[in-house]
Amino acid sequence: MNTPLPVQPPASVQIRRKRTMRTTLEGITYLLPSLILFSIFLFYPMLRTMYLSVYLTDYQGNPVQFVGIENFVYLLKDVNFLQSVKATLLFVCYTVPTSVFLALCLALMANEKLKGIGLFRTCFSSTMGMSVAASSVIWMFMYNPSIGVINKVLSLFGISDVQWLLDPKIALVSVAISTIWMNTGFTFLILLGGLQNIDPSLYESARIAGVSYLYQLRKVTLPLLSPTLFFVTTVSLIHSFQTFGQIDILTKGGPMDATNVIVYSIYKDAFINYNFGSASAQAVILFFAILVVTFLQFKFGERKVHYQ
Amino acid sequence: MAKVELVHVCKSYNGKEDVIQDLSVSIEPGEFFVLVGPSGCGKSTILRMIAGLEAITSGELLIGGIKVNGMPPSERNLSMVFQNYALYPHLTVEQNITFGLHTKKISKQEQKKRCLEAAEMLGLTDFLKLKPRQLSGGQRQRVALARAIVTHAPICLMDEPLSNLDAKLRSKMRSEIRQLQRRLGITMIYVTHDQVEAMTMADRMMVLNEGRPQQIGAPLEIYNHPSNIFVASFIGAPPMNLAKAKVLESSLLFNSERVMRLHHHLPSSQQQVIVGVRPEHIRLADTGDEYFIAEVVNVEVLGTETLITFELTKTEHWIARWSGQWNVHVGEQVPLFIDETAFIFFHEDGQRLNHPVSSYVASGEERK
Numbered sequence: 001m002n003t004p005l006p007v008q009p010p011a012s013v014q015i016r017r018k019r020t021m022r023t024t025l026e027g028i029t030y031l032l033p034s035l036i037l038f039s040i041f042l043f044y045p046m047l048r049t050m051y052l053s054v055y056l057t058d059y060q061g062n063p064v065q066f067v068g069i070e071n072f073v074y075l076l077k078d079v080n081f082l083q084s085v086k087a088t089l090l091f092v093c094y095t096v097p098t099s100v101f102l103a104l105c106l107a108l109m110a111n112e113k114l115k116g117i118g119l120f121r122t123c124f125s126s127t128m129g130m131s132v133a134a135s136s137v138i139w140m141f142m143y144n145p146s147i148g149v150i151n152k153v154l155s156l157f158g159i160s161d162v163q164w165l166l167d168p169k170i171a172l173v174s175v176a177i178s179t180i181w182m183n184t185g186f187t188f189l190i191l192l193g194g195l196q197n198i199d200p201s202l203y204e205s206a207r208i209a210g211v212s213y214l215y216q217l218r219k220v221t222l223p224l225l226s227p228t229l230f231f232v233t234t235v236s237l238i239h240s241f242q243t244f245g246q247i248d249i250l251t252k253g254g255p256m257d258a259t260n261v262i263v264y265s266i267y268k269d270a271f272i273n274y275n276f277g278s279a280s281a282q283a284v285i286l287f288f289a290i291l292v293v294t295f296l297q298f299k300f301g302e303r304k305v306h307y308q
Numbered sequence: 309m310a311k312v313e314l315v316h317v318c319k320s321y322n323g324k325e326d327v328i329q330d331l332s333v334s335i336e337p338g339e340f341f342v343l344v345g346p347s348g349c350g351k352s353t354i355l356r357m358i359a360g361l362e363a364i365t366s367g368e369l370l371i372g373g374i375k376v377n378g379m380p381p382s383e384r385n386l387s388m389v390f391q392n393y394a395l396y397p398h399l400t401v402e403q404n405i406t407f408g409l410h411t412k413k414i415s416k417q418e419q420k421k422r423c424l425e426a427a428e429m430l431g432l433t434d435f436l437k438l439k440p441r442q443l444s445g446g447q448r449q450r451v452a453l454a455r456a457i458v459t460h461a462p463i464c465l466m467d468e469p470l471s472n473l474d475a476k477l478r479s480k481m482r483s484e485i486r487q488l489q490r491r492l493g494i495t496m497i498y499v500t501h502d503q504v505e506a507m508t509m510a511d512r513m514m515v516l517n518e519g520r521p522q523q524i525g526a527p528l529e530i531y532n533h534p535s536n537i538f539v540a541s542f543i544g545a546p547p548m549n550l551a552k553a554k555v556l557e558s559s560l561l562f563n564s565e566r567v568m569r570l571h572h573h574l575p576s577s578q579q580q581v582i583v584g585v586r587p588e589h590i591r592l593a594d595t596g597d598e599y600f601i602a603e604v605v606n607v608e609v610l611g612t613e614t615l616i617t618f619e620l621t622k623t624e625h626w627i628a629r630w631s632g633q634w635n636v637h638v639g640e641q642v643p644l645f646i647d648e649t650a651f652i653f654f655h656e657d658g659q660r661l662n663h664p665v666s667s668y669v670a671s672g673e674e675r676k
Contacts, residue, residue: 204388209407209459219399224397
């Protein structure tokens with residue numbers, strides 16, 4: 001009888017496989033809670049949005065007819081959507097560089113060792129603790145043409161009746177200013193943390209070498225802060241693309257669509273016009289736009305970052 | 309070359325307690341001066357005051373005869389090597405070495421020349437284009453040294469520069485730094501907690517404890533004639549053996565247990581003293597010596613020498629250091645002999661007795 005024996009893997013391999021299985025299962029178990037949450041609130045809506053973006057929908061948001069890329073083609077021809085794109089890009093350009101620069105200046109100041117500097121650090125970072133809704137309401141009052149404090153102050157200098165939120169030329173800038181104010185706290189705190197992480201002996205060495213403050217800033221502080229700067233820029237950029245709350249409260253996308261950024265336009269299309277297909281298509285476009293910008297940033301911006 | 313003088317310098321952080329108390333010392337041009345003491349004794353603070361990184365609370369600091377108390381660090385014309393090297397991680401070795409040279413109005417060409425010179429001196433020529441993180445600990449240390457050299461400053465301050473290196477590399481760098489200092493003739497002020505570094509490198513050294521200078525002098529002078537028990541126990545490894553003793557006529561009585569007879573050299577006019585003996589002065593008794601018997605409690609054979617811990621009294625252990633390899637066992641009773649001249653006597657408050665060497669009063673109390 002020459003029946004070949006079934007080839008058994010050696011016992012050790014079996015045990016190892018078993019062990020790998022077990023550790024994999026164990027790992028997945030630990031991940032399960034966040035996997036479930038992410039799936040319900042992130043991955044499923046994302047896939048659903050992509051699915052809806054290629055359909056015409058009824059008022060309940062049910063897909064009615066497959067239309068392929070027609071939603072996208074329509075959007076790219078639509079003047080209103082292009083206006084939204086323009087508003088969004090302008091808004092990003094207004095807010096991101098300004099808030100990062102402002103926060104950097106504040107962080108550099110607050111990083112000095114002075115008496116009572118803790119008070120300033122708290123003040124500068126306090127906007128982080130305020131909700132978008134609350135701060136928007138405050139800004140709405142400040143921008144108010146008749147009772148707002150800003151116009152009151154300006155009238156002292158002879159400038160009167162600036163229609164902050166009603167003038168199509170200024171509205172976007174006004175919203176941008178309030179957004180910068182809201183962003184500064186977070187950005188400031190992260191940058192201050194980054195500054196404090198820099199080894200003080202590097203500065204002492206620079207003091208002994210006798211280089212000027214600006215030279216030190218350019219050659220020591222900024223390069224060593226670059227990972228943090230990169231992080232806050234990326235996060236602010238993504239955040240800025242997704243601005244919604246302050247627009248909704250301050251201008252509702254007006255006047256004349258001047259502040260109708262993409263996220264607000266998505267909201268209006270979906271929940272006011274019940275045009276879920278088009279809204280989904282806009283959301284998909286926004287998603288890819290952010291993806292591409294972030295990718296480009298990593299590709300070109302990260303080269304100048306010095307990780308330690 | 310420049311002389312560094314501290315005159316009655318005090319330092320206080322909170323305005324109440326002095327971290328450094330009334331420190332006066334004059335460091336000669338071209339001298340290798342070591343500040344040594346346990347951690348927290350204020351040695352780094354002194355160095356940082358000389359560098360100008362810390363303000364001086366009171367007293368005067370003179371560099372080259374000029375009062376520099378308020379002068380910014382860069383104008384004091386000195387260089388400093390930090391414990392963690394303080395290299396800029398994003399700059400290459402070359403950029404690190406030449407960092408800040410432009411402020412001294414040195415041309416690009418001259419900078420390059422000096423950099424190459426320093427790199428050659430320290431064997432860094434092949435690494436000039438690398439970043440610090442690509443270097444080993446010893447190489448980083450050399451970059452830090454090179455950076456101190458290129459400035460051509462007459463004074464170089466070093467804050468525990470070798471403490472991040474392993475033991476082997478440390479002893480190598482020790483002699484390299486010493487040679488470099490000799491070759492360049494710079495005044496070196498060197499902070500360390502390692503008494504071996506202090507002993508091997510210093511022209512003169514200052515032993516510090518709790519912000520107060522304990523003794524200033526050449527290494528051997530300090531080793532042979534410690535001015536108080538702190539210095540005696542801090543300098544030397546293993547440290548000097550110390551024990552309280554009663555003086556009874558011509559004998560020393562340790563803890564009412566052991567008596568040692570002395571013929572001369574006894575401190576007069578003291579009842580209670582602290583007796584100190586260096587381990588190398590305790591040897592195996594020859595025939596004819598006036599020996600004492602002690603029980604061995606531990607033996608460490610180190611190859612070139614043997615350390616024998618023995619019971620002086622029930623509660624006190626002393627260490628004897630015999631050169632060579634000895635076959636002694638724990639529990640054995642050995643006859644030991646100490647030459648009378650090897651005894652050093654301290655007052656109960658810790659101060660050296662009957663010794664003319666000028667020294668600081670450590671505890672601030674007057675010597676009785």
